[in-house]
Amino acid sequence: MKKRISESTIHRLSLYYRALSLLEKENVVTVSSKELAKREKLTPAQVRKDLSFFGSFGTRGLGYQVAELRSRMSHILGINRDWRVALIGIGNIGSALVSYKEFARQGFHIVKLFDNDQRKIGSNHKGIVVSDIKDLEKELKEDNIEIVIVAVPATVAQYIVDDVVAAGVKAILNFAPINLRVPPEVCLRNENMSMELEYLSFAVVNNHTPKKVI
C-alpha cells in the first residue's frame, strides 16, 4: 500500500472492526454505512471514504456484509494473526500491562519480559520468566519479537529503544514520558496516561476544550 493513510483513518478502522464484531455477535448479517456511522458518531460519507481506501466492499442499497467486512478489516489491521510481543520494564505500569488480558484476546501475546533489577530477573510473572535487560538485543532476535512495549523510566528509554531498533524490531509502543528518536522504518507510538490527565487539568484550568479526534 503506497497511499498515505492518516493516523485518524487507522484509528477509525479499529473502531469499525469493534463495531462489526459487536454486530456479528448480535447476528446482524448486513450493515449500511449510515448505521455504521451512527454507531461511531461519524458521517456515512466518512465511513464510505475510509473503507474505499482499501478496495470496494459494499453493495449499493444493500450495505456491507458484516462477517466479510469484519474479516477484511482484521486482515487490514493485521489482527487476523498472532503477534509476539516483548515488554520491557516490570515496574508499576509494566506489571499492570502483563495482567491486561485484552491484549492476548486480540492476538497480542506478551511472551518476553525484561528488566534490569536483579531482584526481578529470573522471577515469574504470569508464567513468563523475566530476562536480563543486558540480553535484550540477542533475545529479541532469537524469539522473533515483532512488537515491543517500553515501560521504563524516561531517563533510560532512548538507550533501550536504540537496542530494540538494533534488534530489528519495527514496532514500538512507548509508555515513557519522553520524545524518542527512531529511524524512519520503525513505527513508534506513545502512550502517556499521566500526560492525558495533564491535558485534562490544562483544559479545566484554562477553560479550553479541544476534543481529541479519532
Place this chain on the structure above:
Amino acid sequence: MKKRISESTIHRLSLYYRALSLLEKENVVTVSSKELAKREKLTPAQVRKDLSFFGSFGTRGLGYQVAELRSRMSHILGINRDWRVALIGIGNIGSALVSYKEFARQGFHIVKLFDNDQRKIGSNHKGIVVSDIKDLEKELKEDNIEIVIVAVPATVAQYIVDDVVAAGVKAILNFAPINLRVPPEVCLRNENMSMELEYLSFAVVNNHTPKKVI
C-alpha cells in the same frame, strides 16, 4: 486564555515540565532553549514558540531559570494543585489504574470508584470503597469530582458518560474503545492501548510508518 492552543503544544508543555523537573533534580539553575530542545528532540525555535504562547520567560543569552519555568509550567498545566478523580469500572484495566501510583504523584488522586457489579460494590480497593454506579451522578456532585476516568465496556460507555456530564464534570479520560459524544464544554480524551497495538500491527503488515507527533 482565548488563543487556541493545539493538542501537540499541550503535550509538548508536559514534556518540558518533565525535562525541567529532571534538570531541577540535577541542580541545574538555567537552561537554554537549545538544551531543552535537544533533550526532547525538538528545535530551539519550536521550544521558544511554545513558551511564548504563555508569556515571556527567558532572558536572551542567559536562557530560562529552571525552577521558575518549571513552576510556571505546572501552573499552566494545572498540576500545581491536587485533583479529585473518580474511576468508573473496576475491571481489568480499571484495577490496574487504581494501582498506578504515578497519577497520585502528579496530584491526580483517585478518591471514588464505581461499578455495577454487586460483588464489587462495597468492596475495598486500595482503601477506597466501591460505590454503586446507580449513585453516580449524586456522588460525583457531592464529592466535587472534577476529572472522571471511564474504564467500562464500549457498549455502556455512552450512557455512563452522559451521567458524568449531567453531574457537571468537565474532564473525562475514556478507555472504552468507542467514539463518545460530549457537549462542547466538556474535554474528552481517549486512551486505547489495544488500538495503539493495532496501529502497530497495521504498520508492520502494510509497511506503513507514520510517527505519532508529540
